Amino acid sequence: MVKSQNLLTEVESKALLKKAGISVVEAKLARSKKEAISISNEMGFPVVLKISSADVIHKSDSGGVRLGLANATQVGKAYNEILSSVKQAYPKARIEGVSVQPMAPPGVEVIVGMSKDAQFGPVLMFGLGGILVEVLKDVSFRIVPVTIRDARAMIREIKGYPVLEGYRGQKPANIPALEKLIVKVSQFVEKNPQIRELDLNPIFAYPDKAVAVDARIILE
Amino acid sequence: MFEEKLKEFEPIFYPKSIAVIGASTTSVKAGSAWVWSLKSTGFPGSIYPVGSKSGCIADLEVFTNLRLIPGEVDYAIVAIPRQSILELLDDCVAKNVKAVQFFTAGFSEMNARQGYKLEEQMLEKARQGNVRIIGPNCIGVYCPEHKIPFPVGTLGESGSVGFLSQSGGIAAKLVTIGIARHINYSKGVSFGNGIDLDASDFLQYLAADPKTKTIGAYLEGTRDGARLFNTMKEVARVKPLVVWKGGRTDAGAQAAVSHTGSLASSAVVWSAMLKQAGAIEVHSMEELTDTLLILQQLKHWQGTRAAIIGGLADGGGGNSVAAGDACMENGLNVPPLSPRMKQKLSELLGEVGSILHNPVDVSQAQFRGLETLFESIDSVARDTVIDVILIQEDIDILLPIYARKGLEEINDFFIQLAGRQNKPIIVVLPHGSAESERIQIEQRLLAASIPVFCSMERAAKAINNINRYSCW
Numbered sequence: 001m002v003k004s005q006n007l008l009t010e011v012e013s014k015a016l017l018k019k020a021g022i023s024v025v026e027a028k029l030a031r032s033k034k035e036a037i038s039i040s041n042e043m044g045f046p047v048v049l050k051i052s053s054a055d056v057i058h059k060s061d062s063g064g065v066r067l068g069l070a071n072a073t074q075v076g077k078a079y080n081e082i083l084s085s086v087k088q089a090y091p092k093a094r095i096e097g098v099s100v101q102p103m104a105p106p107g108v109e110v111i112v113g114m115s116k117d118a119q120f121g122p123v124l125m126f127g128l129g130g131i132l133v134e135v136l137k138d139v140s141f142r143i144v145p146v147t148i149r150d151a152r153a154m155i156r157e158i159k160g161y162p163v164l165e166g167y168r169g170q171k172p173a174n175i176p177a178l179e180k181l182i183v184k185v186s187q188f189v190e191k192n193p194q195i196r197e198l199d200l201n202p203i204f205a206y207p208d209k210a211v212a213v214d215a216r217i218i219l220e
Numbered sequence: 221m222f223e224e225k226l227k228e229f230e231p232i233f234y235p236k237s238i239a240v241i242g243a244s245t246t247s248v249k250a251g252s253a254w255v256w257s258l259k260s261t262g263f264p265g266s267i268y269p270v271g272s273k274s275g276c277i278a279d280l281e282v283f284t285n286l287r288l289i290p291g292e293v294d295y296a297i298v299a300i301p302r303q304s305i306l307e308l309l310d311d312c313v314a315k316n317v318k319a320v321q322f323f324t325a326g327f328s329e330m331n332a333r334q335g336y337k338l339e340e341q342m343l344e345k346a347r348q349g350n351v352r353i354i355g356p357n358c359i360g361v362y363c364p365e366h367k368i369p370f371p372v373g374t375l376g377e378s379g380s381v382g383f384l385s386q387s388g389g390i391a392a393k394l395v396t397i398g399i400a401r402h403i404n405y406s407k408g409v410s411f412g413n414g415i416d417l418d419a420s421d422f423l424q425y426l427a428a429d430p431k432t433k434t435i436g437a438y439l440e441g442t443r444d445g446a447r448l449f450n451t452m453k454e455v456a457r458v459k460p461l462v463v464w465k466g467g468r469t470d471a472g473a474q475a476a477v478s479h480t481g482s483l484a485s486s487a488v489v490w491s492a493m494l495k496q497a498g499a500i501e502v503h504s505m506e507e508l509t510d511t512l513l514i515l516q517q518l519k520h521w522q523g524t525r526a527a528i529i530g531g532l533a534d535g536g537g538g539n540s541v542a543a544g545d546a547c548m549e550n551g552l553n554v555p556p557l558s559p560r561m562k563q564k565l566s567e568l569l570g571e572v573g574s575i576l577h578n579p580v581d582v583s584q585a586q587f588r589g590l591e592t593l594f595e596s597i598d599s600v601a602r603d604t605v606i607d608v609i610l611i612q613e614d615i616d617i618l619l620p621i622y623a624r625k626g627l628e629e630i631n632d633f634f635i636q637l638a639g640r641q642n643k644p645i646i647v648v649l650p651h652g653s654a655e656s657e658r659i660q661i662e663q664r665l666l667a668a669s670i671p672v673f674c675s676m677e678r679a680a681k682a683i684n685n686i687n688r689y690s691c692w
Contacts, residue, residue: 117489119445141492143449150496 006196006219007054010099013215017200020188022181024212027101033079039100040075046103049078050214051086055093062089068103075100104213107204108164108173112182112212114144114189114198122189126151126182128160129202146186151179164205173205181210196220221458222424229425231318232354233363233407235294237266239317241308242299245275245282250299250323252277254371261367261375266291286311297360299323305356306341313349319417320346322356323371328413329357339415346416358412359388362395364405365431370395379404381512382432384422386411387466390438390505397509402666403516406431418443420451427455434515435459436508440466449493456498460515460689463499464508465490500685510673510682517671518644522687523607526552526680527600528579530612532593532630533621536581543612543648544579546676551684552608554578561603568596586621594633601641608644610679615661616652624657631661635668647672648679 008016014024028043029052030036040047051064059065063085066078082098109129117123120143127139140157142150155161155178166172181203189195197218204211238258242251255269259278268289269282276282283289286296286308296317298308302324312320328335339356346353354360359370364378370392376399383405385391391410398405406429409422419439426432435455442448455461465487494501502508526547530540544554557565557578565576568585569592575581580600585593601609611634618627638645647665649658651674662672673679 117445117486119442119486120449120489120493121446123489123492141488142496143489143493153495154492 007057008217008219009052009054009096010050010215011052013217014212016192016217017188017212017215020184020191022184022188022200022212023209024215025101025104027099029097030079030100031097033076036079036098036100037072037075040069040072043100043102046070047075048101048103049075049082049098050101051082052096052099053086053090053093054096056086056090056095062086064089104204104211105206107206107211108170109202110164110173110178110205110210111139111199111201112185112203113201114185114195116196117143124154124182124186124189126154126178127158128163132160133201144186144190146182148179148183151182151186154182155179171207174208174210177208177210178203178205181212194220221454222428225421225425225428228352231294232352232361233368233425234366235265235318235368237268237291237294238263238368239268239270239283239286239289239293239296240299241270241286241296242323243269243271243277243282245271245273245277250371251297254297254299254323255280257369257371257373258367261369263367265294268293286315286317289315293317294319295361296320297323302326302338302356305338306345309342309345309349309351312351313345317351319352319354321354321358321360322412323359324355325357325412327356327415339413343415353416354409355412356415357388358410359391360410362391362405362408362410365407370408370410374399377402377404378406378431379516380406380431380433381436381516382406382426382429382434383408383436383438383512384411384419384426385409385438386414386419386440387438388412390466393505394436394438394509397505401509401513401672402663403509403513406433414443418448420444420447423448423451423455423461427458433459433519434462434512436462436464436512438464438466438508445493449497452494452497452499456689460686461497461499462502462508462511462515462685463494464502464504465494498689500689502685506678507681507685510678511685514646514671514682514686517669518686521644523643524551524553524684524687525555525605525607526610526683527557527603527606527608528554528610528612528676529582529597529600530579531575531581531583532611532613533586533618534583535614535617536575536579536583536612539612539614540575540579540581543610543676547610547680550677550680551687552680555605557600557603558605561599564599565596568592568599590622590626590629590633593630597633598637601637601643601645606643608646608683609641610646610648610676612648612650612676613661614650614652615654615658619654619657627657627661631664634665634670638668638670645670646679646683648674648676650674 011027011029017024028039046068049066069075111127111129113125122144123141124146125139127133132138138159140154142154164173199216200212240251240254243255255277258267269277271282362370364375369375388410426435528543530536547554562576574584582596665672
């Protein structure tokens with residue numbers, strides 16, 4: 001079982017990733033409703049609020065995520081609702097506050113993650129986000145260090161690859177940007193052996209770039 | 221690459237002398253069996269049985285202690301209880317033995333804590349005394365060129381396929397299947413627990429060995445994954461490497477928090493590693509030997525466009541359709557023949573009752589004579605839209621129509637065609653009721669270097685495996 005101090009919050013995780021040159025939707029921690037509203041005003045609407053607690057592993061399942069908040073009133077209301085529903089789901093959770101971030105425009109959802117194999121050490125995973133990862137397990141793996149050539153192959157290996165190429169008139173995702181992101185994540189975990197597991201989930205792949213919308217780092 | 225391994229492994233695969241420890245003059249023990257095997261295969265060096273009682277085995281004097289052997293000992297095969305192992309290692313060091321192979325089992329594979337401890341002690345002694353260890357829990361080396369068999373095993377012909385296996389049972393089976401299917405090995409090794417020399421060492425040796433052109437491996441796990449991964453990457457660059465990973469379903473149920481952790485079972489990580497290293501992953505003994513067979517026969521070949529020829533005498537319809545499916549589903553293309561070729565075939569065979577597309581049903585040749593059959597097959601083989609020719613030969617149908625003599629002529633033609641065509645000719649001989657005739661034909665074709673498979677699926681999969689390697 002993971003001890004809560006080993007689980008970095010979204011804000012902490014994203015800060016580390018950003019430093020490593022991986023694009024993230026930056027999130028700021030708000031410790032009160034007032035702070036949440038003022039950060040939202042600074043960032044510009046719409047925003048997303050998420051519970052920030054190392055004890056809450058499944059944020060959305062416990063009602064800890066609210067998307068597309070269009071103004072200060074909605075942010076304030078969402079703040080209260082998030083806190084009360086998380087407290088119900090995790091009565092013992094120590095809650096830091098909520099993270100505030102701009103609502104990213106929709107893109108193709110993908111996941112990049114890392115876990116450690118007993119025999120081969122850190123391995124990276126790539127897949128399309130959401131149900132495709134969880135139900136269909138349409139994912140590919142490579143051992144770290146992952147080269148750009150490996151990254152190319154692992155993206156093309158998944159069955160859902162045509163979705164990234166632009167399906168039914170959708171614009172294609174920027175695949176080279178995803179390849180570079182994977183290589184950067186590989187370098188990041190190579191330099192930080194104290195990281196035990198990592199999920200960038202989801203990453204939004206756009207025609208021009210790829211940005212991690214949520215991130216979680218678990219330390220050894 | 222890894223040239224230094226050639227000299228280091230010389231006493232292992234080409235020893236001048238072998239001591240067998242645990243040879244008994246009275247009872248049938250593994251050690252005695254080894255002495256008999258080495259003697260009967262005609263091992264060219266000295267064989268020194270070592271046992272607790274003096275006497276003779278296979279006309280060879282039994283020594284009561286390794287140190288009493290008059291000559292030098294390059295390689296020692298050890299089949300004594302594990303209680304005496306450490307003492308024996310002292311003897312090996314004193315005798316300046318280069319490498320010791322332990323058949324003895326009952327180490328970390330059985331009792332983790334005690335076993336690991338004993339293995340550590342063995343390793344320490346070996347390192348200090350400059351002795352290399354193979355095993356424990358293994359049947360060691362197979363080298364037909366130097367007449368070293370596995371215990372109580374026969375020696376096949378010497379060839380170009382090298383293999384390594386963590387399991388002795390699978391190593392022994394590879395040899396017997398090899399003998400049956402003309403897969404000729406340069407070297408093989410079963411290395412068991414691999415406490416000193418492990419998969420990476422043997423891979424490096426086989427990569428350097430000039431006799432080995434293709435490498436097959438059966439592996440269950442590794443104690444040094446990073447080294448194995450890096451070694452495979454280098455080895456696969458110079459020689460085709462086919463790997464069967466055993467124990468795939470034993471997914472370590474770790475408490476994973478991330479999505480990635482919950483999806484990264486040991487089996488998928490191994491598959492990813494093999495892909496990344498450029499190895500060909502296979503999933504069964506059949507697929508391993510099929511792939512080694514085809515790599516042995518078709519070096520430096522690749523191609524995906526298959527012509528399927530069926531109905532040599534009859535029964536071409538449904539079987540050809542099924543054969544087409546088998547090829548397409550296993551990564552091959554079955555393109556239509558060129559219009560010129562179709563025209564030629566229609567002149568030879570007539571339109572009625574023939575399929576002149578691809579798969580090609582040549583059954584109408586039965587009414588026009590063998591020459592027509594041969595000319596039809598020859599034409600298909602010449603078509604430039606085709607890379608490889610797969611022939612379905614059903615003995616159960618051919619035998620009643622053409623009798624033994626006709627059957628022989630047909631297979632003579634295949635051998636002759638394979639000899640003058642630079643495209644591979646592959647024959648599929650399905651099992652049936654005329655099994656003894658089928659086996660005879662299989663042996664003849666294999667001896668003529670024509671790969672033979674018992675189903676189209678297996679043939680197609682093996683061809684696709686070569687293409688996977690070439691594409692990498």
